[in-house]
Amino acid sequence: MKNKNIFIMLLLSMILTVFSSNYAFAYGEYNTPDSWGMHTTPGGFKNSYQGIRLGNTAIMDMNLTTRFRLRANEYSDDEDLFQYIRGSIKGIKLGQGNVEGSYFLRFSGDLNGSDSKRFFDDSHDLGLDNNDVYTRFYHGELTFSNVIPNTNIVAGRQYVNHIETLQIDGLDVSYEINDKLSIFGFSGAAVNYFDDWDDDWIHGGGFEFKPFHTTKIRGEYIRANVEDFHDDIAHIRVDQVVPYGTVYAQFGNLDNAQTLEAGGNFQLPKIGTLLNVKYEGVYDEISDDNSYIENPLTYALLPYGKYNLINVSAYQGFLEHFMIGAGVEYRDANGQNDFFNRDYTKYFTSLDIMGLPTDGTYISLFVEKWDTEDNKESDDEQKLQVGGSVTQQITKTLDIYAGTRYDRYKYDFVEFDYGDVTLARGRKRESIRTYYFGSKWEPTKRVSLIVDCNIENSDVFEDEDFENNYTVEAWLNIAL
Amino acid sequence: MKTFKILMISTLFIVISTLVVYSVESSKPESHNASWMKLHGQASKVNEEECLACHSKRDDCIRCHEDTPPRNHTPSWMRRGHGLESRWNREKCMTCHNNAFCEECHTTQMPMYHTSRFVNGGHCYTECHSPNLRDTKCITCHKGYHGPQGPN
Numbered sequence: 045m046k047n048k049n050i051f052i053m054l055l056l057s058m059i060l061t062v063f064s065s066n067y068a069f070a071y072g073e074y075n076t077p078d079s080w081g082m083h084t085t086p087g088g089f090k091n092s093y094q095g096i097r098l099g100n101t102a103i104m105d106m107n108l109t110t111r112f113r114l115r116a117n118e119y120s121d122d123e124d125l126f127q128y129i130r131g132s133i134k135g136i137k138l139g140q141g142n143v144e145g146s147y148f149l150r151f152s153g154d155l156n157g158s159d160s161k162r163f164f165d166d167s168h169d170l171g172l173d174n175n176d177v178y179t180r181f182y183h184g185e186l187t188f189s190n191v192i193p194n195t196n197i198v199a200g201r202q203y204v205n206h207i208e209t210l211q212i213d214g215l216d217v218s219y220e221i222n223d224k225l226s227i228f229g230f231s232g233a234a235v236n237y238f239d240d241w242d243d244d245w246i247h248g249g250g251f252e253f254k255p256f257h258t259t260k261i262r263g264e265y266i267r268a269n270v271e272d273f274h275d276d277i278a279h280i281r282v283d284q285v286v287p288y289g290t291v292y293a294q295f296g297n298l299d300n301a302q303t304l305e306a307g308g309n310f311q312l313p314k315i316g317t318l319l320n321v322k323y324e325g326v327y328d329e330i331s332d333d334n335s336y337i338e339n340p341l342t343y344a345l346l347p348y349g350k351y352n353l354i355n356v357s358a359y360q361g362f363l364e365h366f367m368i369g370a371g372v373e374y375r376d377a378n379g380q381n382d383f384f385n386r387d388y389t390k391y392f393t394s395l396d397i398m399g400l401p402t403d404g405t406y407i408s409l410f411v412e413k414w415d416t417e418d419n420k421e422s423d424d425e426q427k428l429q430v431g432g433s434v435t436q437q438i439t440k441t442l443d444i445y446a447g448t449r450y451d452r453y454k455y456d457f458v459e460f461d462y463g464d465v466t467l468a469r470g471r472k473r474e475s476i477r478t479y480y481f482g483s484k485w486e487p488t489k490r491v492s493l494i495v496d497c498n499i500e501n502s503d504v505f506e507d508e509d510f511e512n513n514y515t516v517e518a519w520l521n522i523a524l
Numbered sequence: 525m526k527t528f529k530i531l532m533i534s535t536l537f538i539v540i541s542t543l544v545v546y547s548v549e550s551s552k553p554e555s556h557n558a559s560w561m562k563l564h565g566q567a568s569k570v571n572e573e574e575c576l577a578c579h580s581k582r583d584d585c586i587r588c589h590e591d592t593p594p595r596n597h598t599p600s601w602m603r604r605g606h607g608l609e610s611r612w613n614r615e616k617c618m619t620c621h622n623n624a625f626c627e628e629c630h631t632t633q634m635p636m637y638h639t640s641r642f643v644n645g646g647h648c649y650t651e652c653h654s655p656n657l658r659d660t661k662c663i664t665c666h667k668g669y670h671g672p673q674g675p676n
Contacts (some may be wrong), residue, residue, distance in 0.1 A: 074557035
């Protein structure tokens, strides 16, 4: 009886809280907390928006980030240290135009060196082989805007991103013919962190046409000369603003293979509805005779088969604090199903709760089911994912967050006892449970500290030493 | 006494629930909603300048897509998840990875179970002589085993 009364009182107070809190998914307030991205990828950079003034017009900023990562289980552990240096200088006048520069480098190394740490080898550790310090030079570029009238020139290591995103050491030049039409061309050495790129080159050019304020049409041609491959890549893309949203379509051609992607995103603020639609089509098989610039992982996964994919999702806000989402993705391998080209249906549903039980709370719960159909080379395979995440703003300078996820795979397996020449086949069901928590503290506009812990409990390993895996990360940001 | 206790608990709950006045403070635009994680890639292609206003020089893009692996890329993911999911929908992998990344491990690093006992004989009677080579894990790295160049 006593417990029942307490339960009723708590329920009443919760209902009171629901209807007395002031806002959430009403009035177009859909956005997630600033630290929401931590639920996907731990850590984060802090950007300097103030900088240091140099002379009358130039402003320089520099951002230093030190990141420590510890990974451990009963068998082994691995400690890595990363130092990031990012910065820019803006507002340098040259002629009628401006010059600005930016750079982003990462230096990293192992803090311990035991052989067993090879269990944790990833692309970072492989890059460290035979080196004490592994350096990644993400970009370092100078931009000349309007120094030559109507011309934008970017020189150095850069991400060219007109339609396709490419990383090159070279030049990207754009020329604005008039308000509606501009053309561009780029050329440079391909950048790749996992391969020798000394003789790899990429060249390209295209146009951007804006016939109306709400319409953008772009086209580009890329020639990739990489490791004896010679790929011709072309794209045409149209983006159109429509009432309540945007729609787009992008046609691609890789040598003789054609692809199409189209979609639309719509938002109806008055009734709190979001609607997203996407279509992808690959109409010709893409084999492994293309360069890594555009090669869709065909070396590891064999030819990229034909398929059509449709994804539809909708989100609906209600009672000011709640948003429910649901969606489905259907992939049809065009009758060419095999081990690496599969028909599947993926469903998901989610519930987001904002501003409950306190105004500084954001909660998200989700379920995703992935059903891969059987074909002549494989039985059906499945994944179920259930999870939840919470972000709580404690003060204006401190966020804490936590989350958990359960992943369950069902698939066919083939296993071998190499000594006794035993072949075993069957169906396996494995699950992985993940728990994480962390905090982000920003005492000033120039300093932030993020601490993050991730714990995984898994039954995909036969050895119990690997059953529990722990990762701890700390990110210290200083923005000058 | 019982009523007092109930009132105290309820009051405490209401105070905690309502007196924390900090809103979910965010400087993000409203487009950065619950579905944004799935939509931001295409949105960035519409007008990248809008993104760069806050995410200067793509530093945040680089962090998630090139530098720091997502939370689910754990040892279990390396062991099981990535193989299954990449063959279900490799498009998702291609958001961050290209062919050279796969080759980094699949052509240069031997799996842990390639012990000397395995390499010196056991494997010949098992995986490659399975009824269908594609059903085996060998083909992930050893595409050309039965090709004109022989084993690789």
